Amino acid sequence: MTTELDGLAERLRAFAEVREWERFHTPKNLAMALAGEVGELVAELQWLTPDESRSPDPETLSRITAELGDVTAYLVRLADVLGVDLVAAAHAKLDVGERRYDPVRYRGSSRKAPHLPRPPEAGGR
Amino acid sequence: MTTELDGLAERLRAFAEVREWERFHTPKNLAMALAGEVGELVAELQWLTPDESRSPDPETLSRITAELGDVTAYLVRLADVLGVDLVAAAHAKLDVGERRYDPVRYRGSSRKAPHLPRPPEAGGR
Amino acid sequence: MTTELDGLAERLRAFAEVREWERFHTPKNLAMALAGEVGELVAELQWLTPDESRSPDPETLSRITAELGDVTAYLVRLADVLGVDLVAAAHAKLDVGERRYDPVRYRGSSRKAPHLPRPPEAGGR
Amino acid sequence: MTTELDGLAERLRAFAEVREWERFHTPKNLAMALAGEVGELVAELQWLTPDESRSPDPETLSRITAELGDVTAYLVRLADVLGVDLVAAAHAKLDVGERRYDPVRYRGSSRKAPHLPRPPEAGGR
Numbered sequence: 001m002t003t004e005l006d007g008l009a010e011r012l013r014a015f016a017e018v019r020e021w022e023r024f025h026t027p028k029n030l031a032m033a034l035a036g037e038v039g040e041l042v043a044e045l046q047w048l049t050p051d052e053s054r055s056p057d058p059e060t061l062s063r064i065t066a067e068l069g070d071v072t073a074y075l076v077r078l079a080d081v082l083g084v085d086l087v088a089a090a091h092a093k094l095d096v097g098e099r100r101y102d103p104v105r106y107r108g109s110s111r112k113a114p115h116l117p118r119p120p121e122a123g124g125r
Numbered sequence: 126m127t128t129e130l131d132g133l134a135e136r137l138r139a140f141a142e143v144r145e146w147e148r149f150h151t152p153k154n155l156a157m158a159l160a161g162e163v164g165e166l167v168a169e170l171q172w173l174t175p176d177e178s179r180s181p182d183p184e185t186l187s188r189i190t191a192e193l194g195d196v197t198a199y200l201v202r203l204a205d206v207l208g209v210d211l212v213a214a215a216h217a218k219l220d221v222g223e224r225r226y227d228p229v230r231y232r233g234s235s236r237k238a239p240h241l242p243r244p245p246e247a248g249g250r
Numbered sequence: 251m252t253t254e255l256d257g258l259a260e261r262l263r264a265f266a267e268v269r270e271w272e273r274f275h276t277p278k279n280l281a282m283a284l285a286g287e288v289g290e291l292v293a294e295l296q297w298l299t300p301d302e303s304r305s306p307d308p309e310t311l312s313r314i315t316a317e318l319g320d321v322t323a324y325l326v327r328l329a330d331v332l333g334v335d336l337v338a339a340a341h342a343k344l345d346v347g348e349r350r351y352d353p354v355r356y357r358g359s360s361r362k363a364p365h366l367p368r369p370p371e372a373g374g375r
Numbered sequence: 376m377t378t379e380l381d382g383l384a385e386r387l388r389a390f391a392e393v394r395e396w397e398r399f400h401t402p403k404n405l406a407m408a409l410a411g412e413v414g415e416l417v418a419e420l421q422w423l424t425p426d427e428s429r430s431p432d433p434e435t436l437s438r439i440t441a442e443l444g445d446v447t448a449y450l451v452r453l454a455d456v457l458g459v460d461l462v463a464a465a466h467a468k469l470d471v472g473e474r475r476y477d478p479v480r481y482r483g484s485s486r487k488a489p490h491l492p493r494p495p496e497a498g499g500r
Contacts, residue, residue, distance in 0.1 A: 004128050004212045011219060019226060020233040024422050027189075028170045028178035028282075031163075032421035034196075035285050038156075038163045039414015042292075045153045046407035047360035047399050049300060053153035054206070061207070064152070068204055069214030071159075075200065076215065079193055081179070082186070087129045089194030090201065094136060101144060108145040110297035149297050157296035157403075160410050164289015167417075171282035172274050172485035174425065235422035253379050254462045261469060269476060270483040277439070278420045278428035281413075284446075288406075288413045295403045303403035304456070311457070314402070318454055319464030321409075325450065326465065329443055331429070332436070337379045339444030340451065344386060351394060358395040 005087065009080040012073060030078040037074055041067035130212065134205040137198060155203040162199055166192040255337065259330040262323060280328040287324055291317035380462065384455040387448060405453040412449055416442040 016025055044064050045053050056064060079086045100113045141150055169189050170178050181189060204211045225238045266275050294314050295303050306314060329336045350363045391400055419439050420428050431439060454461045475488045 004130065008212055008215055011216070015219060015222065018228045019231055021235070024235050026175035026178050027181075028173055028175045029421050031167050031170050032278075032282060032417050035163050035167050036414045036418030036421060038160050039411045039417070042156050042160050042407050042414070043411030045156050046404050046411060048153055050151035050153045053151050056152075064207065065209050065214050066218060068200070068207075068209050068211055069216075069218035071200060072211040072215040073218055075193070075196060082189065082193075084190050084193050086193055086197045087133055089190050090133055090197040091136070091194075093191060093194035093198055094140060097140065103143045106144055110146070110149050153407075154296055157292050157407060161289045161293030161296060164286045164292070167282050167289070168286030171279050171286060255379065258462055258465055261466070265469060265472065268478045269481055271485070274485050276425035276428050277431075278423055278425045281417050281420050285413050285417050288410050292406050292410050295406050298403055300401035300403045303401050306402075314457065315459050315464050316468060318450070318457075318459050318461055319466075319468035321450060322461045322465040323468055325443070325446060332439065332443075334440050334443050336443055336447040337383055339440050340383055340447040341386070341444075343441060343444035343448055344390060347390065353393045356394055360396075360399050
């Protein structure tokens, strides 16, 4: 089954190939490009209060959406070049988060939990 | 149809709700969390040459994958809170990129293209 | 006259030289290290409200101070490698900002001003 | 004695005051602004090889210098709002780095050292 992310990755791959940009698209360079786009996203929200950021006016939302598009594009391209499955990687981190942050103990709290010992069943990585 | 990103967004929503973390999950705060995770990702690649970054050793790749998982989780959560479709947003930016970077003119070149005038058919935003 | 930043730059230079780390300290790599440290700084503030961030508790302030130290170290090292005077560069940007943001027109406003045309007396750069 | 950083901090303070921007200048918001500027800096270097980044052409160096100026301005403003001495904070981190990275053991190596136990003489922080 081809997913929506596979389709996007494929389009990005073709976009780079037809322009002969593969040599620029190393993981190092793409991580920098990703950081640059996240910087632009953060800049859109920097002077808003947290509450204001929940309901940006249409023009601000349009600029935020454009930045989210750039961030997604570089993230998917980076994962493609490295052969990483982004959704599987996120679910794996959520598995850890669910064990690390007990729902009762951390209810309504933003404090950080200590890191968990790696479970024995995880094997060597 | 529920996509893989919808499924991830739903799991993240439930993860936040059961811990009563929604009040922390403003777009502003989530953009900061995203920037923090991208910083950790960049740090994994900072001393590698671009070529070395193409084939990280298994332990480095495992750490990079974990960071990509964190980045994806916060990006999907942020988009969910704002009601933005990440894949559609990325395709929209690629539409612009394909017009902006002529394949012949920018073949093998990393220089930036001038921004395009907004096309008349786009209407007001 | 040797300034406090010169002294710091010199100590950082010696720190790198004695460990033979100069080959890692390219501007590209140092900019990535700087981004990584800024990510850690942002992460310290991500769940605080803007008001809370004004008066962090002593332990949080201590962690923020440590991150500010890391950010400063990489910024000064990067500028040293490139031969850039950070304080002069900041003053030059403030010169522009003072012309761009009229005090009356932008009083109490966080909106962005349009970019200024480069003044004719600036000559070629 | 007034240092060059004190002078810059003072100019930034006056710049904000005369425009009544103090309420925007919380540490949280300023850290976001700093992250945005670092993103722009990283973007200037993203497609260069590490070697190319050592000797940027005059126009690229001019843009990098401008971004370094922005980064410095927000960093100094953030430290001023928090009452942190940036140079002292950087020296304190270098004190740690010098103990953590033995010059012989880490010569020519970019691998990370384990974190040091906090020294007993450090007292409570």
